Amino acid sequence: MGNSKKIVLAEDNSVLSLLLKFRLEKEGYELLIAIDGKQAIELIEEHKPELILTDIMMPFVSGLEVISHVRNKLNLQTPIIVFSSAGQEEIVLKAFDLGATDFMSKPLSPHELVIRVKRLLI
Amino acid sequence: MNENVYILENLKQSSPIIQLAWCLSGIFFVIITMLIMYLKYLRNHLRENEKIETKYQEEYETHLITYLYAGNDDDTLSLEQQSIINELKTCIVDPFKRKIVVSTLLKLRNEISGEIAESIDKLYIELGLLSYSLAKLRNKKWDIIAIGIRELTQFKVKGVHKVVMNNINHPKKEVRKEMQLYLIHLFSFKGLNFLNVLETSLSEWDQIQLLEVLQVANNTEIADIRPWLKSSNDSVVIFSLKLAKVYNQFEAKEELIELLDSKSENVRVNTIAALSHLNIIEAKNILKTNFAERSHEEQIAFLKMMENVYESSDKAFLLEHMQHKNFEIKLLVMEILKNINFEEYPFYESEFQKSLIA
Numbered sequence: 001m002g003n004s005k006k007i008v009l010a011e012d013n014s015v016l017s018l019l020l021k022f023r024l025e026k027e028g029y030e031l032l033i034a035i036d037g038k039q040a041i042e043l044i045e046e047h048k049p050e051l052i053l054t055d056i057m058m059p060f061v062s063g064l065e066v067i068s069h070v071r072n073k074l075n076l077q078t079p080i081i082v083f084s085s086a087g088q089e090e091i092v093l094k095a096f097d098l099g100a101t102d103f104m105s106k107p108l109s110p111h112e113l114v115i116r117v118k119r120l121l122i
Numbered sequence: 123m124n125e126n127v128y129i130l131e132n133l134k135q136s137s138p139i140i141q142l143a144w145c146l147s148g149i150f151f152v153i154i155t156m157l158i159m160y161l162k163y164l165r166n167h168l169r170e171n172e173k174i175e176t177k178y179q180e181e182y183e184t185h186l187i188t189y190l191y192a193g194n195d196d197d198t199l200s201l202e203q204q205s206i207i208n209e210l211k212t213c214i215v216d217p218f219k220r221k222i223v224v225s226t227l228l229k230l231r232n233e234i235s236g237e238i239a240e241s242i243d244k245l246y247i248e249l250g251l252l253s254y255s256l257a258k259l260r261n262k263k264w265d266i267i268a269i270g271i272r273e274l275t276q277f278k279v280k281g282v283h284k285v286v287m288n289n290i291n292h293p294k295k296e297v298r299k300e301m302q303l304y305l306i307h308l309f310s311f312k313g314l315n316f317l318n319v320l321e322t323s324l325s326e327w328d329q330i331q332l333l334e335v336l337q338v339a340n341n342t343e344i345a346d347i348r349p350w351l352k353s354s355n356d357s358v359v360i361f362s363l364k365l366a367k368v369y370n371q372f373e374a375k376e377e378l379i380e381l382l383d384s385k386s387e388n389v390r391v392n393t394i395a396a397l398s399h400l401n402i403i404e405a406k407n408i409l410k411t412n413f414a415e416r417s418h419e420e421q422i423a424f425l426k427m428m429e430n431v432y433e434s435s436d437k438a439f440l441l442e443h444m445q446h447k448n449f450e451i452k453l454l455v456m457e458i459l460k461n462i463n464f465e466e467y468p469f470y471e472s473e474f475q476k477s478l479i480a
Binding site for chain 1: 180184187190233235237238239338
């Protein structure tokens with residue numbers, strides 16, 4: 001576990017977080033779970049993860065603010081995958097403008113997520 | 123003690139209106155105190171319930187994730203999965219716990235797709251939750267029926283569509299909407315067959331929702347909309363016209379042209395818009411011939427159609443209507459004339475200005 005790559009997952013749906021944690025830990029990654037954007041920023045600053053997975057709509061601090069903080073305040077180039085729901089296409093474009101690396105629309109396939117994570121963390 | 127006696131004596135000697143005011147104040151004070159105590163009890167009760175709910179939810183979430191990843195490679199249930207099913211089965215007997223189990227399943231079901239989503243649907247059946255959803259469909263309360271149908275939609279239970287379709291003409295629009303969404307979500311275009319027997323009106327919002335679900339389904343096998351264009355239900359016809367536009371249904375050309383003589387003005391206006399979208403030129407001559415007999419709304423719709431299909435031979439027709447009483451029609455005519463012949467336009471414009479002053 002000591003050498004495993006760290007991933008911060010910011011997601012307010014507890015059961016989805018749990019599922020993705022289980023799935024990605026099975027692949028050998030270390031998952032740090034945040035239930036909102038504020039917690040995600042704290043985890044990113046503390047742990048400097050290799051990858052960030054973030055939902056767009058979250059309480060207190062949104063996914064867009066997380067991306068902006070990572071890119072503009074912390075000046076980190078950590079890859080960021082954004083989760084969006086149907087009807088959030090414009091927000092996804094904003095996320096890319098702010099520096100998101102990739103996006104997945106919900107309902108998402110955990111299997112596909114693993115493939116994308118692996119591709120980004122080669 | 124002496125002071126209290128003095129106050130009471132003073133109250134007895136005061137005027138009746140003062141006595142009444144004191145009496146009412148006392149009653150209100152008692153009522154407000156009781157209400158405050160009740161609210162405090164209610165708040166504590168709700169907080170307790172919320173705590174219990176969170177506790178169960180966490181427990182069920184863990185069970186669910188364990189279940190999803192404890193399967194055998196040959197798709198059969200493992201011992202661990204079977205024990206989780208048995209445990210959850212005992213929980214769902216209690217309606218409070220059942221509600222939490224269903225909401226936990228849905229919380230994940232709505233966010234994921236693929237094999238895991240299918241496993242959740244399978245778990246819903248294994249737990250026997252289907253019978254509870256079907257029982258909701260037999261309930262007398264319309265909101266319970268709507269919730270039951272929504273559960274069947276979310277867990278993609280296709281096999282009970284005949285039971286769900288019994289609510290096709292339910293008096294409550296919310297139930298009808300859930301039934302329609304069930305059919306479209308699960309059967310895509312084939313689900314639209316309910317339009318054959320729909321007697322009630324499809325609201326604009328219902329139509330938008332149905333179109334949205336159809337587009338998400340991304341099914342290339344589009345249904346034949348022609349029978350619905352002949353429906354006696356105007357809302358079904360208008361919805362079919364929307365389908366004709368979205369899915370470019372040129373095959374329905376004859377039926378669309380026939381609808382220009384529909385009894386409903388709304389249908390005729392929407393038909394012109396659909397014909398315009400599909401660029402069906404034959405309709406232009408028909409509409410030109412009886413332009414004067416048509417309502418202003420239809421005339422406007424037709425002129426909007428003409429903006430895309432005008433020819434220089436239309437000039438005489440347009441000049442004829444340059445002095446129309448309706449400003450919007452006049453403006454549309456001018457725009458088309460400008461597009462037909464830009465050089466002659468200043469002349470028409472001065473005529474137009476004169477008509478405005480007159």
